[in-house]
Amino acid sequence: MRSGQDLELVHVTKRYGGTVAVRDVSHVFANGSYVCLLGPSGCGKSTTLRMIAGHESISEGSIVLDGHDVSRLEPARRGTAMMFQSYALFPHLSVRDNVAFSLRMKGVDKAARHRAADEMLELVDMTHLAERLPAQLSGGQQQRVALARALVTKPRVLLLDEPLSALDPFLRIRVRGELKRLQRELGITFIHVTHGQDEALALADEVVVMNDAVIEQAGTAREVFAAPRTEFVARFMGGHNVMDLDGTRFALRADDVRLDEAGLPAVVRGVEYQGAHVAVTAMAGAQEVLALVPEARFFENPKNPGDAVGLSWDASRLHRLTA
Amino acid sequence: MERRSTGFWLLTIFFGLFLLFLYGPTITIGILSFQGPGGGLTFPMQGASLHWFRDLFREQAVGDIWGAFRRSFALGLMVMVTTVIVSVMGGLAFRKRFAGSGILFYLIIASLVIPSILVSLGVGLIFNQFGLRVHWASSGFGSQLTWTLPFGLLIMFAVFNRFDKSYEEAARDQGASAWQTIRFVVLPIIAPSLIGVGLFGFTLSYDEFARTLLTAGSYNTLPLEIYGMTTNVTTPVIYALGTLTTAFSLLIIGAFLLAAWAGAKRRARLGSDAGKGV
Structure with missing residues (x-):
């Protein structure tokens, strides 16, 4: 205004x-x-x-x-x-x-x-x-x-x-x-x-x-x-994954990533308990993905480093970056 | 108790010797100044008395102790005030780089490495050359400044190095003019250092010998007078003088410490939350 x-x-x-x-x-x-x-x-x-x-x-x-x-x-x-x-x-x-x-x-x-x-x-x-x-x-x-x-x-x-x-x-x-x-x-x-x-x-x-x-x-x-416009903003604000999909760069909020057997296959690299959330870092090929999983949901089916998991998200949550 | 190493004891002995060397002479002179009326310049003590202190206040056969003391005191004050004012201004000027600042700095510092007696000789020579009268308050004053100003300036460099520039920015932000910033913010904050520079300048002047030797003219300063007396006076009155001037210095230092202590005590009454998470 x-x-x-x-x-x-x-x-x-x-x-x-x-x-x-x-x-x-x-x-x-x-x-x-x-x-x-x-x-x-x-x-x-x-x-x-x-x-x-x-x-x-x-x-x-x-x-x-x-x-x-x-x-x-x-x-x-x-x-x-x-x-x-x-x-x-x-x-x-x-x-x-x-x-x-x-x-x-x-x-x-x-x-x-x-x-x-x-x-x-x-x-x-x-x-x-x-x-x-x-x-x-x-x-x-x-x-x-x-x-x-x-x-x-x-x-x-x-x-x-x-x-x-x-x-x-x-x-x-x-x-x-x-x-x-x-x-x-x-x-x-x-x-x-x-x-x-x-x-x-x-x-x-x-x-x-x-x-x-x-x-x-x-x-x-x-x-x-x-809605971060650039990769820098997405990374600096934190809580985002920056992903390369079909040559386009997208930001995806870590709390929009679900652990789901049917999703993209990945291997758990690290698990960090953060109170309200558990931060799960997983490697899907060369791509590192962070998932913030609500605490209660995580402990229904807990994962350890080295476990195979699937990662999924709603395509509508992908946010295209301009730079 | 933990066993100390040999090195610890060797260093302790070394340090003890150092202290002895530092204060031994002063203490020896202190003791000898209470020599009995019949005693001489060396041990043994012939009884103990205040005889030589009394003698100090009587007419002396040789020398003009009190005249020399007055001159040295006045000269010390002149040098002190000049050193503080010029060092502060110089320190402020050198905070920014300017054309020739490096060369100017070395020119100022160089005067510290020139042998004092040469400075004295040179100043005396120039005064003669121009037909000016050599006097402690003119040529003596100037030649002592060649010693105290570089020192004062070096101290101010250290002071301004540690000075947080955001104080000045805060003052400007609060509407202070350049002069008000100096007057109400910079000077009060560096005041303790200024007292230090002042006392330092005074002390350097008060016991300055070589630079004053050929520039004092017909009237001696105290160090010159005492040096003259060592060749003429053969009684412990000279020790009494030494003890008295040392006591005088200690008294002044004591007064400063007392004032600082009283100030800290007064402030402490208001309490402190420094370092607390509130």
């Missing part, structure tokens, strides 16, 4: 000497949506985020927000705010002074800026720790302070550079829920860089998969997972 308030990249390119980090990328980030930039390291997703933030100059193209070209503006004048991967909380300032920093730079008096900071700390539930230094906070608490510090500038777009990577796995799941809730409440655009597909699927209204300096595919989480 286009509106005048979207963030738009127009033929944006970033070169470092001879190497191209981002190649001619154009994309519209819908206002008020949660977007995940997903891809392996070195794919250009962080560079893209940093160009939007203004911490990286762009070689060609422009970045438009609210109908204005912001590509040559100072980071703080763009209407964006960034949350850094390591949070970059100023170690010498208390939590409150960290959050109030931008207001202090603007010359807002102490009482007013502390009031504004306390409001933000309230929002992220950190009021009780306002006097502490960043070194006295846990990773999750630091993350919330960094969030408050970015939000106090009233950004139109919040840019998050791998915001969960510094947290342990258990906390990561809780914090991503908080991020999503906050984005709903505030109604502003969040652009979240990550290399974890589960994180992107869980959070994003729109997933933008990048690879090798370009956008491979963009769409809702469901579209990207259920």
